[in-house]
Amino acid sequence: MKIKIGLALGGGGARGLAHIGVLKIFVREKIPIYQITGCSIGAIIGGAYAYFNDIEKTENSIRKLINNSTVKKFNLETYADYRKPNAHLNYYLNTLKRYFSMLKTLGKTSIYDEDLINELFKLFPDSPIENLPIRFACIATDLISGREIVINEGSLRKAVIASSSIPGIFPPVEIDNQLLIDGAATDSIPVQIVRGQGVQYVFAVDVTRCLEDRDELDNGLKILYRSEDIVTYHLTQERLAGADLVIRPKVRHFSWASIDQIDKIIKAGEDAAEKALPVIEHIFKGLKRL
Numbered sequence: 001m002k003i004k005i006g007l008a009l010g011g012g013g014a015r016g017l018a019h020i021g022v023l024k025i026f027v028r029e030k031i032p033i034y035q036i037t038g039c040s041i042g043a044i045i046g047g048a049y050a051y052f053n054d055i056e057k058t059e060n061s062i063r064k065l066i067n068n069s070t071v072k073k074f075n076l077e078t079y080a081d082y083r084k085p086n087a088h089l090n091y092y093l094n095t096l097k098r099y100f101s102m103l104k105t106l107g108k109t110s111i112y113d114e115d116l117i118n119e120l121f122k123l124f125p126d127s128p129i130e131n132l133p134i135r136f137a138c139i140a141t142d143l144i145s146g147r148e149i150v151i152n153e154g155s156l157r158k159a160v161i162a163s164s165s166i167p168g169i170f171p172p173v174e175i176d177n178q179l180l181i182d183g184a185a186t187d188s189i190p191v192q193i194v195r196g197q198g199v200q201y202v203f204a205v206d207v208t209r210c211l212e213d214r215d216e217l218d219n220g221l222k223i224l225y226r227s228e229d230i231v232t233y234h235l236t237q238e239r240l241a242g243a244d245l246v247i248r249p250k251v252r253h254f255s256w257a258s259i260d261q262i263d264k265i266i267k268a269g270e271d272a273a274e275k276a277l278p279v280i281e282h283i284f285k286g287l288k289r290l
Contacts, residue, residue, distance in 0.1 A: 004199045006202050009039070019207070035197040037150075038137075040163055044124070051127055051156060070116065129152055130152070139193065140159075144178060164182060188239070201283055202243045206240060206246055207251055248272060250268050
């Protein structure tokens with residue numbers, strides 16, 4: 001009996017680089033991956049792996065992407081968390097920069113324009129999704145209907161950009177008369193979508209932010225962000241209930257913008273997958289008895 005494992009790779013910005021570590025252990029242990037569905041950073045890494053079907057090439061392409069000179073134009077350090085001792089000044093200066101950046105969106109749809117996004121993702125592999133060696137889909141959210149959209153055909157690059165289009169920061173992506181943004185707005189970890197792909201077991205990777213990790217709620221914008229964190233947290237927990245196995249790399253203390261911590265984050269993914277191996281082995285033994 002052919003074993004069919006589906007992976008649900010969640011969103012979480014730089015924390016999602018842990019997906020690479022998880023995939024590295026799966027490849028090492030020859031765990032068969034029949035289907036991958038990703039959201040946001042999960043779509044980026046899952047899409048790259050589905051395209052290359054090679055974890056070394058996947059990791060190299062992601063490192064090349066985040067080291068691209070275009071990334072510097074995004075000023076991600078502005079969005080990073082500063083919680084180290086004696087770093088309060090940087091924290092408050094960057095908070096002001098974030099608020100100023102958001103003011104730019106009063107006259108347009110996003111802080112950064114489409115040309116800059118396309119320049120960044122030109123390094124990303126492109127191919128018809130339906131022709132990939134591993135079955136793949138990604139999740140986006142339609143601003144017009146409010147529906148969760150599953151993209152499993154057409155341009156891989158365009159699908160990944162749509163799934164990772166952070167509202168207000170990246171511009172929405174038009175596909176088939178839909179205006180698409182980050183899939184995390186409707187489904188941060190697409191467990192149920194994977195379940196419907198004909199797999200026997202669904203393994204989910206959760207890299208969402210820790211709900212206990214918060215700033216002082218001393219202004220309206222922080223309260224708004226906090227309310228969004230709460231909604232995302234409860235939606236994620238509801239979706240994860242449908243997974244057969246949840247792998248939780250210890251990355252919740254990292255900011256979504258902490259791409260400079262890629263080595264630590266990938267290692268956290270490896271460690272979490274290693275700890276999950278006894279459970280996976282038990283699942284495989286059960287399947288082989290069928």
